[in-house]
Each structure stands twice: as C-alpha cells, then as structure tokens.
Amino acid sequence: MAIKHSARGAVDPFIVMDMMRAAGDREAVGENIVHMEVGQPSTSAPRGVIEAAKRGLDEDRLGYCDALGLPDLRQRIADHYRDSYGVDVGAERIVVTTGSSAGFLIATLAVFDHGDRVAMAAPGYPAYRNMLAALGVETVSVLSTVKDRFQLTSELAAKIEGHIDGLIVTSPSNPAGTVLDGDGLEALYRHCENTGIRMISDEIYHGISYEAAPVTAANFEQAIVVNSFSKYFSMTGWRIGWLVVPQDLVRSVERLLQNLFISTPTLSQIAAMAAFDCHEELRENVAAYARNRQVLLDGLPAAGFDKIAPVDGAFYIYADVGNLTNDSTQFCHLMLREAGVAATPGIDFDPFRGNRFVRFCFSGSNEDTQKAVERLVGWHERRRPG
Ligand SMILES: Cc1ncc(COP(=O)(O)O)c(C=O)c1O
Structure with missing residues (x-):
C-alpha cells in the first residue's frame, strides 16, 4: 500500500537547479558548456x-x-x-x-x-x-x-x-x-x-x-x-x-x-x-561583473536578444525572447544543446509570462562571457531561415 506523501513536498522545482543538472549532464559526456544558468559568483570567498x-x-x-x-x-x-x-x-x-x-x-x-x-x-x-x-x-x-x-x-x-x-x-x-x-x-x-x-x-x-x-x-x-x-x-x-x-x-x-x-x-x-x-577584493569582483555586463549589452542584440530590462544591479540579464520563441524552456534546452550555453527559462521566475523570457547570469569569467556571445551570435545566424 502506498504510504502518504505530504502535499508540501509537491512544491514546484527550482528550475535553475534543474538546468544546472542538464548542463552538468552534457559536460559529463565531454561537451564544453558556458554556465549562465546559476546565480553565483565564480570567484571564491575573499x-x-x-x-x-x-x-x-x-x-x-x-x-x-x-x-x-x-x-x-x-x-x-x-x-x-x-x-x-x-x-x-x-x-x-x-x-x-x-x-x-x-x-x-x-x-x-x-x-x-x-x-x-x-x-x-x-x-x-x-x-x-x-x-x-x-x-x-x-x-x-x-x-x-x-x-x-x-x-x-x-x-x-x-x-x-x-x-x-x-x-x-x-x-x-x-x-x-x-x-x-x-x-x-x-x-x-x-x-x-x-x-x-x-x-x-x-x-x-x-x-x-x-x-x-x-x-x-x-x-x-x-x-x-x-x-x-x-x-x-x-x-x-x-x-x-x-x-x-x-x-x-x-x-x-x-x-x-x-x-x-x-x-x-x-x-x-x-x-x-x-x-x-575585504572590500578591496570584493570591489574587483564587481568591476569584473561590470565588464561582463558591457560585453553582453554590446553583444547580445546581434544574437537576437535585443529587448533587455535595465541592468541596474545584480548579475542578471532578463531578455524578452518573444521574437525567438513562445516556449522559453524548450528554447533554453535547445540553446544548451546547439550553442553550448546554459541559461534559465523565464518560466522559473514568472509562471504567467515567463515563456517569453530568458535569464542570463554574468557572474562567470570575462573569457566565458565573450565565448557565450560568440556562440549565441553563431547559433542565431545558423537558425535564421535562408
Ligand atoms: C533574490 C534571492 N534571494 C535569496 C537567495 C538565496 O540565497 P542564499 O540562501 O544563498 O543567501 C537568492 C539566491 O540566488 C536570490 O537570488
């Protein structure tokens, strides 16, 4: 006889963590992935x-x-x-x-x-x-x-x-x-x-x-x-x-x-x-985020991500991808598979309109951020009809 589970345990998943696992699975089979799905500094503690x-x-x-x-x-x-x-x-x-x-x-x-x-x-x-x-x-x-x-x-x-x-x-x-x-x-x-x-x-x-x-x-x-x-x-x-x-x-x-x-x-x-x-060291981290932010603001429009909320703080870019998809989860899985860039579908953050948004986290290295832009621009070109 099945023994009861609580209704509490039926809580929605935290999709960020699911995306991190999907990205890890691809790395385990030898693929190179740029991680922009999880919101955490890539630096160690000061x-x-x-x-x-x-x-x-x-x-x-x-x-x-x-x-x-x-x-x-x-x-x-x-x-x-x-x-x-x-x-x-x-x-x-x-x-x-x-x-x-x-x-x-x-x-x-x-x-x-x-x-x-x-x-x-x-x-x-x-x-x-x-x-x-x-x-x-x-x-x-x-x-x-x-x-x-x-x-x-x-x-x-x-x-x-x-x-x-x-x-x-x-x-x-x-x-x-x-x-x-x-x-x-x-x-x-x-x-x-x-x-x-x-x-x-x-x-x-x-x-x-x-x-x-x-x-x-x-x-x-x-x-x-x-x-x-x-x-x-x-x-x-x-x-x-x-x-x-x-x-x-x-x-x-x-x-x-x-x-x-x-x-x-x-x-x-x-x-x-x-x-x-440790503010001196920590401010260097913020300066590195600022450089990544600029790389993305300059580079993402050419990859089709041209509607971006004002990036005042944190290390996130929330892009309206309504011009590219009406299913951001499927889009993110495709992006992971075909471009090697992991990001999080907006549906995690907005159950109502998240299907047309994607969140990129830019707390990684500057090199990885540039690599992400190159990959996404290339992917966008390949996907364009004709
Ligand atoms: C807005 C916000 N609040 C809270 C947390 C939880 O952070 P922690 O428990 O590591 O302090 C996060 C983590 O990403 C967050 O983005």
Whole structure:
C-alpha cells in the first residue's frame, strides 16, 4: 500500500537547479558548456575570509553558538549598516542565519500564518514563491512590466484585489537586475504601514550595482530585511546570511531558530566576520561583473536578444525572447544543446509570462562571457531561415 506523501513536498522545482543538472549532464559526456544558468559568483570567498576560517579551524572548538548568532558578527553587521548606509541598526536586531534562504523561512514563520496572502512581483525569485507554497501561504503574483522595472511599486500594490498580509520586495531584482529607487521603496513601505502589511525587503544583491546604489529598508521600523554573504561577499557555499528584524520580533525569531536550526554554522560565522575587511577584493569582483555586463549589452542584440530590462544591479540579464520563441524552456534546452550555453527559462521566475523570457547570469569569467556571445551570435545566424 502506498504510504502518504505530504502535499508540501509537491512544491514546484527550482528550475535553475534543474538546468544546472542538464548542463552538468552534457559536460559529463565531454561537451564544453558556458554556465549562465546559476546565480553565483565564480570567484571564491575573499582571501581574508579563508584565512579567518583556517584560524577558526585551528583555534576554535566550533560548537553550537547563540541561536541569534555570534555577538561579534552581529555587531559587525550592525556596523556595516552605519558605514555603508548611514543607518543606525542596533546589533540586538541583527539575526545571523544559514543563508538568506533560512532567513526568509524564519521571517515567514515569524510573521505569516497558514492561509495568509503575500504579494511579490512576477518575475521574482522562485524559491520564495515555492517556500511560501510549502508553508501554506498564498503568493499573490503582481505582474510587473519593464515600465515598472519589473518591481513591485506602491501603485501596483494599491491595486491588489483582496486583503494581503505582506509583501516582498527584491531590489536589485532576481531575475531582472533592476532597482527600485529610494522614493519607490519609501512609498511602498508607507503603503504597508498605512494598511498594516508586513514588508520583507530582500537586499541580497546590495553591493553589486552599476547605476545608483540601492537603498536599504533597514531604517523602516516594521520592515524585515533579508541579506546574505552569498553574492557580493562571494560566499554561497558557506551558507551564511542575516536578517534585520523589528525589535518586537527578536524573541519569536530566536525561538524559531533555536528549534529549527539550533544555530548557524560557527565556522562560517567566524569567517564572515572578516568579510567586512575585504572590500578591496570584493570591489574587483564587481568591476569584473561590470565588464561582463558591457560585453553582453554590446553583444547580445546581434544574437537576437535585443529587448533587455535595465541592468541596474545584480548579475542578471532578463531578455524578452518573444521574437525567438513562445516556449522559453524548450528554447533554453535547445540553446544548451546547439550553442553550448546554459541559461534559465523565464518560466522559473514568472509562471504567467515567463515563456517569453530568458535569464542570463554574468557572474562567470570575462573569457566565458565573450565565448557565450560568440556562440549565441553563431547559433542565431545558423537558425535564421535562408
Ligand atoms: C533574490 C534571492 N534571494 C535569496 C537567495 C538565496 O540565497 P542564499 O540562501 O544563498 O543567501 C537568492 C539566491 O540566488 C536570490 O537570488
């Protein structure tokens, strides 16, 4: 007799990860693939972080630590808000988490109940939508267009039908790389404040911007900020991030962390403390992304990708491929097979219109980025009729 599975486990796949596996399968049979499907830096953690981790291994017992995080790291993060944004956030409101993924999970558990409704822009980060679904929280997808920089704006939020309990803003956006400016973020927060809605601001791509730097929601009293060492700090596999939570939520977040995770990996916390002394190296990474961005903005139009959202930050290009296909999943598999370039179909980020979009990640080497453009232009020429 078949034994029951939970409905929760029937959550949608994270297609980025499926594409990564498809690309890996082709490499396993000897093909050369340029990886532009997964959003992670191709650089290792900064040297100072690696040194700190080595010292931690030698000197520390690496036992469990306080569920909210090592006090020194929480203080370093609070200092980061003062130094980088001029915002005063007490260390007692900083919570260290196992990547922003665990941070988002904890934040969701702390402020939403089963059956609540939470709005986010489509296109948006798929794992959030899927995580909310697994927790029984309904995602209200707000269809945002390039006119709104694919962001959730206060105007769009005001038009949402029915009651909502929260909204998620991600600036710079994944998949679009677009930024919501300071006035836009403030207007959205005021809308939340006036209507009793919780704002969760995902700021994981802060530090990686090419136009104006994005602003933080950390100075809005009731907002929850989600952030991570994964992207700008180039530490994806170390699984470490943080939350800034309102004072009145600290204890419930602490109780949830104690029970769900006990504590965040101690070695990663020791290492992350050094990350704030590595800006020089990290800025070089951002300069390399900026060069890749330019290579793609210059080269992709000749490959048929000529409708691209403004790439304000992060390391993504979100291209409208409606002129090339009406099935971006099939298109990406074909592109992988025939051009040797792995990218992610927009359907991962936007279940409604994603079939006409593709996301390219440009966090790889400059050489690979140039190779991708050459391959895509060649592929486009070969596919053209006549
Ligand atoms: C917008 C966004 N939020 C959160 C995450 C999760 O990152 P992590 O758990 O590594 O901090 C990602 C990863 O790609 C992301 O793009």
